Amino acid sequence: MLRAFFQRPWLLAIVLSVALLLWLVTGSWFKASEQAPADQPPAQQDALAQxxxxxxxxxxxQRQHLVQGQLEAWRRVDLRAQINASVVALDRDKGSNVSAGDVLLTLSGDSRPAELARDEADVRQQEAAAAAARRLYGQKLLSNNDLLKVESELASARARLDATRLALSRTRIRAPFDGVYDERRVELGDYVEPGQSLLSVVEIGRLKVSAQIPQQDVARLAIGQPVRVQLLDGAQLDGTLHFIAAAAEPGTRSFRIEVAVDNPERLRLAGASATLLIDTGExxxxxxxxxxxxxxxxxxxxxxxxxxxxxxxxxxxxxxxxxxxxxxxxxxxxxxxxxxxxxxxxxxxxxxxxxxxxxxx
The missing domain is CATH 2.40.420.20 (conserved putative lor/sdh protein from methanococcus maripaludis s2 fold)
Known part of the structure; x- marks a missing residue:
């Protein structure tokens, strides 16, 4: 039978064609079964966040502006030598409270006391000469030019006396205001020259707190506003806004402010950081x-x-x-x-x- 089958090529072609058709149909069916039907609904979307x-x-x-600031002494002065001299006495210890006018340090007078006595005698002599010249001028026995010369010599003698007194007064370094003798930069026996730093005095009976305010907030501030100053230990001080810069700093575009704070107990707070709480309306x-x-x-x-x-x-x-x-x-x-x-x-x-x-x- 097989021999008859192969002897008829047309019959072989028909069989192969049927087999190929069956393979194509079954392959398409399996492929379609792997895909979702056309009428199947789309996949469920992810759940919404809860x-x-x-x-x-x-x-x-109450609207409150909060800013970090720095406590500073109300004022600080660096006292310098104004004459050539040596340190001969340390009249007060650094760190002590002082009052305006207290002598803190004494420099040598050297020849200045003798120069003072000489200049005082010179002034007395010139005053007597001027008095005699005026009497003679009144009697028309002395010309006006001669009188002017004598009075000029008297004025020069008085100027020398004032300069000597001033130089002698500069041998005593005094506190310019009530405060604390904060630092001394010379020792007993040191030789000092004009301009050399000797010591510093700070006023801490009143403090100021400096801070930087952003440009968008400075319009809400006004001189005299009450300010609470909170220290790192939780303590609070009451202050008043007393300065607002007229122009912003170029680098930060912020304005410097200063808050005045009373410190009657002279607590050593200068240099510490603090937080400013400024009320700016409701x-x-x-x-x-x-x-x-x-x-x-x-x-x-x-x-x-x-x-x-x-x-x-x-x-x-x-x-x-x-x-x-x-x-x-x-x-x-x-x-x-x-x-x-x-x-x-x-x-x-x-x-x-x-x-x-x-x-x-």
Whole structure:
């Protein structure tokens, strides 16, 4: 039979054609079975992010500007030698409280006392000569030019006497104001020259706190505003804003301010850092956890909240007051659905599924 089959080529062609057709049909069927039917619904989209929110109402809050500052002595003076002399006495110990006019250090007078006696005698002699010349001039026995010459010599003698007295007074270095004898740079026996630094006196009965205020906040400040100065140990001092720079510093675009603070007990605070709290008016603000604050692409702090369509919103806020537990912020709607959980996993404009805190679904 097989011999008859191969002797008929046309019959072989028919068999091969049928086999090829069956292979194509079965292959297409298996391939189609691996694909979803045309009428099958698309895959389920990913689940929406879930967040938790709380309704918050704004409350009136005293607007407060917080800035880091530096405590400084109210004034400081560096006393320098004005004559050539040697240090002959250390009249006060450094670190002691002093009053204006107290002698702190004495320099050698050298020949100045003798020069003073000579100049005083010279002045007395010239005064007597001038008196005699005036009598003669009144009797028309002396010309006007001769009188002027005698009076000129008297004036020169008095000028020399004043200069000698001034040089002698400069041998005693005195405190220019009430304060603290803060530092001494010479020792007993040292030879000093004009311009050489001897010691410094600082006034700490009153202090000033200097700080830099950003240009966008300086308009809210005014001379005379009360300021609270908080020290690192938690203590507070009351001060008054007494200086605002007229121009910003070119490098930082910020304005220097100074706050005057009374320090009647003369506590040694100069040089320490402090925090300034400046009240700048009332504003509507929300109390939020500092953990809920985030930054936008420009570095501004803000808060995420929900609109009525449960779409995430981000609003930059102004920090009115910040502590470890609470941040008071202004700039949000008066009543706001604040995202309190899950805010770190969502972005502005994102649709979410929201659940109110404390509500059981």
């Amino acid at each position: 967040v938790q929110f709380e309704w918050r109402e704004a409350k009136p809050m 504003a509507l603000a929300h109390a939020v956890s500092p953990a809920l604050l985030s930054l936008d692409k420009d570095g501004r702090p803000g808060v995420k909240w929900l609109n009525e369509q449960q779409v995430v919103q981000f609003t930059p806020v102004q920090l009115i007051s910040v502590s470890n537990q609470t941040a008071w912020v202004a700039g949000l709607p008066k009543r706001v659905a604040l995202i309190t959980a899950g805010q770190g996993f969502v972005e502005a404009g994102q649709q979410v599924v929201a659940r109110e805190a404390g509500r059981v679904n």
